[in-house]
């Protein structure tokens with residue numbers, strides 16, 4: 447349970463069940479870090495409140511901005527064997543790929559991670575010229591697959607900070623579309639069928655971090671500049687601010 451509470455002289459969100467109370471299981475990489483497992487790399491978490499025995503192998507980043515990040519997707523076109531991100535709705539729900547290489551953790555896990563507390567999002571990127579940058583959002587949430595009057599896995603996002611511009615605000619409030627399920631806002635185009643990666647398409651996108659490698663479609667677009675990408679990583683962690 448998350449409380450807004452006085453901690454270190456400041457109003458902060460305090461998780462009373464943050465894995466420091468002697469429990470041996472962790473719901474996310476932040477709780478693993480609290481338990482002393484502070485190395486980067488694959489690790490086991492128990493993200494599902496309704497299925498507390500179900501384990502998920504995830505990638506943890508315990509370095510960036512203090513660590514505690516659970517990586518939800520990684521793209522990197524330098525790997526010898528690249529994962530195909532043209533996948534069905536069910537595949538995006540369950541997740542695919544290898545946490546040691548490129549992967550998508552799955553919308554069920556992303557929903558569980560971001561629904562159990564307030565979460566922030568950190569996106570690291572490298573463009574095809576080798577320029578690196580980031581985008582940070584103080585709030586990131588993915589709704590359930592079946593929620594009354596809400597499109598499946600609807601994404602909500604907060605205020606942006608960063609160096610590559612705000613590519614995600616355009617997608618705020620959109621449901622998730624895949625090659626076999628059109629939940630976008632375009633009546634004339636099936637965005638996921640056209641661009642193949644599963645994403646929170648609108649009509650169609652400013653950012654697509656699941657779109658195909660090497661095509662210019664794998665892209666982060668801000669007001670001033672477009673970044674065709676070669677690498678990207680999205681990761682979430684429980685927020686420690688009350689705003």
Ligand SMILES: [Ca+2]
Pocket residue numbers: 628629630631632633634635636637
């Ligand atoms: Ca459409």
